[in-house]
Amino acid sequence: MKSLAELQAIKEKMQGQVNLRDNDKSVRVVVGMATCGIAAGARPVLQAFSDLVQKNGLNDVSVTQTGCIGLCQYEPIVEITRPGEEKITYINMDADKAKEVVEQHLMRGVVVADYTINSSGMAK
Amino acid sequence: MMTELSLNILDVAQNSIKAGAKLIEISVEIDNAADSLTVRIDDDGCGMSGEQLAKVTDPFFTTRGTRSVGLGVSFFKQAAEMTGGGFEITSESGKGTKVKATFVLSSIDRLPLGDMCSTVETLIVYNTGIDFVYRYRVDETEFTLSTAQMRDILGGVSLDAPDVVEYVRGFLKENTDECDKGKIY
Numbered sequence: 001m002k003s004l005a006e007l008q009a010i011k012e013k014m015q016g017q018v019n020l021r022d023n024d025k026s027v028r029v030v031v032g033m034a035t036c037g038i039a040a041g042a043r044p045v046l047q048a049f050s051d052l053v054q055k056n057g058l059n060d061v062s063v064t065q066t067g068c069i070g071l072c073q074y075e076p077i078v079e080i081t082r083p084g085e086e087k088i089t090y091i092n093m094d095a096d097k098a099k100e101v102v103e104q105h106l107m108r109g110v111v112v113a114d115y116t117i118n119s120s121g122m123a124k
Numbered sequence: 125m126m127t128e129l130s131l132n133i134l135d136v137a138q139n140s141i142k143a144g145a146k147l148i149e150i151s152v153e154i155d156n157a158a159d160s161l162t163v164r165i166d167d168d169g170c171g172m173s174g175e176q177l178a179k180v181t182d183p184f185f186t187t188r189g190t191r192s193v194g195l196g197v198s199f200f201k202q203a204a205e206m207t208g209g210g211f212e213i214t215s216e217s218g219k220g221t222k223v224k225a226t227f228v229l230s231s232i233d234r235l236p237l238g239d240m241c242s243t244v245e246t247l248i249v250y251n252t253g254i255d256f257v258y259r260y261r262v263d264e265t266e267f268t269l270s271t272a273q274m275r276d277i278l279g280g281v282s283l284d285a286p287d288v289v290e291y292v293r294g295f296l297k298e299n300t301d302e303c304d305k306g307k308i309y
Contacts, residue, residue: 002298007277010291014281035196038135039126043242050249054286065250067138068188 025062027106029053032077034068040075041094048098049078058106074117080105089117125199128238129163129227132200136165136223137247139196141254143169143221148247151259152240154229154309160209161227161237161309168220177215200225207231229309237309241296244269248292252283258296260303267299 031037031046050063071077074091078101081087088111090101097115104110113119126132133150140148145167153162172180179185181201186194201211204225215221227234244258248271258269269292271283281288 002295004273004277006291007274007288010285010287011278011281014285014287015279033134033138035135035194035199038131038138039199043131043134043239043246046246046250047242054289067142 025060026083027058027061028079028081029061029063029106030066030079030081031063032067032069032075033065036068036072037075037077040072040092042076044095045076045078045093045098048095049102052099052102053106056102056107058102061106071117074120077117082109090115091117091120126203126235128236129161129203130238130240130243132196132203132235133163133165133240134243134246135196136200137243140165140167140169140221141247141251143167143171145169145220145254147255147257149257149259150244150247151261152237153259153261154237154263156229156263159229161229161234163223163225163227165223166220167222171217171219171221172215173217177213180213180215181211197223203227203235207234241293241300244296245289245293249284249289260300262303262305262307262309265303265305267303269295269299 029049031042031049033042033046046063046065053061053063069077071091076093078090078093078098079087080090080101088105090097090112093115101112101115104112126135137148137150147168149164149166151164176187180197183193183195183198188194197213200223204211204227207228208231209226209228211226212224213221240260244256248256255272255275256269257271260267274283278288283292
């Protein structure tokens with residue numbers, strides 16, 4: 001069984017850099033995690049975003065969850081808000097698409113138009 | 125319909141979070157001899173009134189305003205009952221809610237348990253203000269994860285700090301594997 005002893009070491013390591021992560025989180029990634037989202041596969045999407053944001057050191061990005069926004073047929077839905085820009089809503093997401101969105105939208109500032117709700121032909 | 129029980133558990137636990145719970149206890153117990161899989165989700169949230177409780181498994185009842193259906197608890201109940209198992213929910217206003225679902229382990233209609241580690245990790249990492257106790261038992265082997273216990277060791281370091289997340293993931297995976305002994309439930 002994996003023990004709790006390792007946590008002590010993590011604590012000691014982390015305490016030296018506690019404030020390092022407290023930058024301004026101005027970019028928001030919000031994943032729908034209501035029944036509809038979860039049933040459509042939102043859990044791996046949420047996990048992919050949070051792992052990739054961490055891996056790529058995107059310290060200004062916060063990844064959070066939300067409930068049902070009423071567009072269940074388009075779940076998993078991910079909304080991304082960058083300061084000074086219009087909110088972008090991505091639909092029918094999966095972990096692979098999440099990777100693309102992190103690399104293009106979050107890291108290069110290029111919206112992945114193919115996955116947005118506008119691409120579905122439905123008005124906003 | 126959910127594709128695995130761990131997703132039902134994640135979904136039903138969201139209700140506990142919305143109920144303002146400070147402590148959520150989740151247990152999964154597999155008993156091969158008794159041919160059963162039992163899931164319990166207990167919280168100390170705001171609970172429900174008698175009227176709400178009576179309607180909670182009705183898919184056309186919800187307290188939410190965005191739409192008029194509430195499928196989470198209904199799905200979980202259905203998943204249990206279609207195996208020949210049972211479903212109980214008890215709640216007291218102001219005290220909390222207890223959900224217990226029993227599945228017939230060998231039933232062909234039982235959904236796979238799925239990735240419980242991801243469910244528990246997601247709950248812990250995205251709700252650092254709530255304490256979770258997760259207990260997983262397969263026959264005689266079991267382990268318990270308690271965030272309160274981890275918090276005691278970590279002092280001021282948050283449960284969503286990257287190194288801690290990685291540790292929690294490893295802790296869940298290793299200990300689950302040890303209980304499962306290579307079998308997929």
